[in-house]
Amino acid sequence: MWWPSNLVQVSLFRALHEREKRPKGGTTRTQYFLLVMICSFAYYILLGYLFTMLSSFSWICWLGSKSVLVQQLGSGLSGFGIGAVGFDWATISSYLGSPLASPWFATANVAVGFFLIMYVMTPLCYWLNVYNAKNFPLYYNGLYTATGHEYKIIEIINSKFHFDRDAYAKRMHGAVHMSTFFAMTYGLGFATLSATVVHVLLFSGSDLWKQSKMAFGARRRIYIQG
Secondary structure, eight states: OOOHHHHHHHHHHHHHHOOOOOOTTSOOHHHHHHHHHHHHHHHHHIIIIIOGGGGSEEHHHHHTTTOHHHHHHHOTTTSOOTTEEOOOHHHHTTTTOOTTTSOHHHHHHHHHHHHHIIIIIHHHHHHTTGGGGGGSOSSOOOEEOTTSOBOOGGGGBOTTSOBOHHHHHHOTTOSOEEOHHHHHHHHHHHHHHHHHHHHHHHHHHHHHHHHHHHHHHHHHHHHHHO
């Protein structure tokens, strides 16, 4: 069984390795690949180098350029990106993945989870000031002290770049703090581990139980016969 995103790689390898005769009035896989590559390169030069604003265009931020709240709501780079428009494919598919590679129900499932984390849980935790969330940026992957200053990681690691517990205990900065969104993504990562086990038990638990009983019964018969 192939994961859907691998089918894209399979098609690419077929285009690069299979020998194919060009049909009349058409193109081969290799020729089509080269055309798409040239067009993609030209398109990304425009968005990623010449006119980077189109990667994440937020018209809401223009309406209130000096408002922190407006920037948090509208910015696609450091906020929720509400109303932001992106023409860069890397920006469009950065969180939900490519809709061309995955089936619609998988993309819809990820979209619902993304909406709950990004637009429900994160705003609630931030504006309710859970664990002093307002002391830190809303959307950033940096580490901070309790007062919101950047945490100097170099001071709590040893010469081998390992965590130094003694140095950490002596530091006056206290514990390491994260932004609300960064903490949410970490929590989600741990939650997916238990969710995987629960998914297997719910959808394949009966099959696993039957196979376990069959395997135990077969071993028991072999033990009795032996």
